Amino acid sequence: MKAKEIISVIEEFAPRNIQEEWDNSGLMAGDTGREVKSVLLGLDCTPELILEASEIGADMIITHHPLIFKGIKRIGTDTVQERMISSIIKKDIVVYSVHTNIDKVPLGVSSLMADRIELRDTKILMPQQDSDTGLGIVGELTQPMEFNSFMKMVKERFSLKVVKTSKPINSKILKVALCGGSGASLIPAARASGAQIFITGDISYHNYFCEDEFMIMDIGHYESEIDVLELLMSVILKKIPNFAVHISERNNNPIYYH
16 A cells, blocks of 8 residues: 555545645655555554554654644754654655644544534534535533533543643533544634533633633633544545555653643
């Protein structure tokens, strides 16, 4: 199986041309004509992930977050990124990333979040013009919930120890908006949708000043996106059965809670 054939399967599900303008989804390094016998999936490309790929004999790494976002002027050994790229080239590993394009498809990252809390009647929160794709999702719970019960349910479903929120609302929660990763830019859309709570990650201080029976909940960037690895595995295996696809056991959350 050549790397380009695996890439074709992924891009059939999450076309690269729908990614955000600032993004850099796609091939990060390697030869797409390379024969691939095994793939390793991870949220981020890290030195540990590259080592793991080498140890298990994976010829290709597929990550959610791109290894390269901006132009690189040199490939040396001064930075972690430079050392990773050097290692990838030496080991002849193909590295590919599927980021905001898999965020934006209807069954993408935010939809996976919605599934965890069993949202119904869902729709895309910020649709892309003339398309059935877009960022975020909004829907309704199976029944209205008091804030404390809702908080308990979210922590259980996402395996969370800590959650950050704005001031809890007094009314029961029914309509919920979500966005995987860093979703602060979608706060206005979440409010406009009529959602009572918006769940995402990477919320900065001033965004917590909420009014009008609307609140935000930050469950963490990693925690909101980790399900994408199972999704990628299912996308590949659906088209290429009996192929060796592994989810990394070392690509852990870089944020530690104490």
